[in-house]
Amino acid sequence: MTDQSRLNLAQSEANVKTLLEICRRPGRILILMQNNPDPDALASAMALRELIHAGLRKRAVIGYGGVCGRAENRAMMNLLRIEARFVKPESVRDYGTVCLVDAQPMAGNNAATTEDAADVVIDHHEVPEKASYRPEFADIRPEYGATSTILYEYLLAAEHPISNDLATALFYGIQSDTQELGREASPADVVAFQELFVKADTKKLSRMRRAPLPREYFEMLHESLANCMVADKTVISMIRHSEHPDIFAEVADLMLRLEGMRCSICYGKCGDTIYLSVRSVDGRTNAAERIVRVVRGLGSGGGHRTMAGAQIPAGGQPEQRLDAVYKRILEQFAPDHPPRPLFVEPAPI
Numbered sequence: 630m631t632d633q634s635r636l637n638l639a640q641s642e643a644n645v646k647t648l649l650e651i652c653r654r655p656g657r658i659l660i661l662m663q664n665n666p667d668p669d670a671l672a673s674a675m676a677l678r679e680l681i682h683a684g685l686r687k688r689a690v691i692g693y694g695g696v697c698g699r700a701e702n703r704a705m706m707n708l709l710r711i712e713a714r715f716v717k718p719e720s721v722r723d724y725g726t727v728c729l730v731d732a733q734p735m736a737g738n739n740a741a742t743t744e745d746a747a748d749v750v751i752d753h754h755e756v757p758e759k760a761s762y763r764p765e766f767a768d769i770r771p772e773y774g775a776t777s778t779i780l781y782e783y784l785l786a787a788e789h790p791i792s793n794d795l796a797t798a799l800f801y802g803i804q805s806d807t808q809e810l811g812r813e814a815s816p817a818d819v820v821a822f823q824e825l826f827v828k829a830d831t832k833k834l835s836r837m838r839r840a841p842l843p844r845e846y847f848e849m850l851h852e853s854l855a856n857c858m859v860a861d862k863t864v865i866s867m868i869r870h871s872e873h874p875d876i877f878a879e880v881a882d883l884m885l886r887l888e889g890m891r892c893s894i895c896y897g898k899c900g901d902t903i904y905l906s907v908r909s910v911d912g913r914t915n916a917a918e919r920i921v922r923v924v925r926g927l928g929s930g931g932g933h934r935t936m937a938g939a940q941i942p943a944g945g946q947p948e949q950r951l952d953a954v955y956k957r958i959l960e961q962f963a964p965d966h967p968p969r970p971l972f973v974e975p976a977p978i
């Protein structure tokens with residue numbers, strides 16, 4: 630038995646009412662996710678779309694900036710039939726109502742780039758440092774491990790029937806954002822995770838998590854390992870150029886498992902942007918605070934104490950930018966510790 634008192638159902642019920650009132654207005658509805666949406670964003674968007682349809686008989690469009698490139702996420706969209714389309718920042722306000730999920734306006738990681746770009750915001754990240762947005766409705770719970778948990782509460786509060794596909798999506802969203810409840814998970818996440826698992830399609834889950842990976846994926850992995858540096862208990866990986874920005878978070882996650890490490894950072898260029906992703910074994914590193922200092926004056930960043938990210942425009946001289954980023958990473962994450970390569974090149978025969 631799970632303990633539903635750990636969920637904030639009364640608050641969620643009031644929130645569902647408010648956000649449906651906002652969406653009731655005439656005009657099309659956009660549910661916007663971050664650029665390169667992850668499973669938590671996709672699941673949250675899917676749930677919100679169902680809630681809006683059930684409550685108002687209106688079909689919302691799900692949109693994202695960037696690309697949805699990661700094989701696992703594409704498999705999720707295919708298997709659970711989540712239709713989403715690319716949206717440019719300048720097209721966001723073509724929609725009458727904009728609901729941003731798993732991100733916040735002006736956070737730098739989504740197409741809501743202006744103060745008034747979103748009417749509804751549902752998220753579990755800290756409020757970005759530079760943000761001055763004022764949506765009509767915001768439900769931001771930094772203590773939660775996943776936005777999917779907030780949407781799960783909404784569905785329960787609205788007494789909306791949860792299909793196997795929707796349960797699968799939300800379960801996967803919580804599972805991947807919290808690394809099986811091992812990271813940044815609140816009591817509400819635990820309850821949602823347990824209740825959703827019973828309804829989730831485990832075959833589809835397995836197919837999503839083990840989706841076939843293109844050759845380029847391993848090529849990038851190879852590069853990140855070849856460039857890997859260790860400074861004290863921090864491991865730093867770099868991928869000079871990637872087609873898929875989600876690889877940086879994935880490599881940061883992977884390298885955090887290197888024995889003896891407390892913190893892992895992966896960075897590199899994708900398109901015109903330099904991405905940074907940080908993971909740490911516990912909150913003492915305060916990944917979000919440090920990454921904000923790394924990109925200060927260059928770009929934007931944020932997140933949680935154990936996982937954070939940032940973006941910087943690559944500018945006209947991306948190589949110099951990458952070098953500058955590396956120096957700042959060392960300053961913030963491993964001052965006074967000379968970095969050394971993780972692998973030494975074999976000597977020529």
Ligand SMILES: [Mn+2]
Pocket residue numbers: 669670731753774775776806
């Ligand atoms: Mn999330």
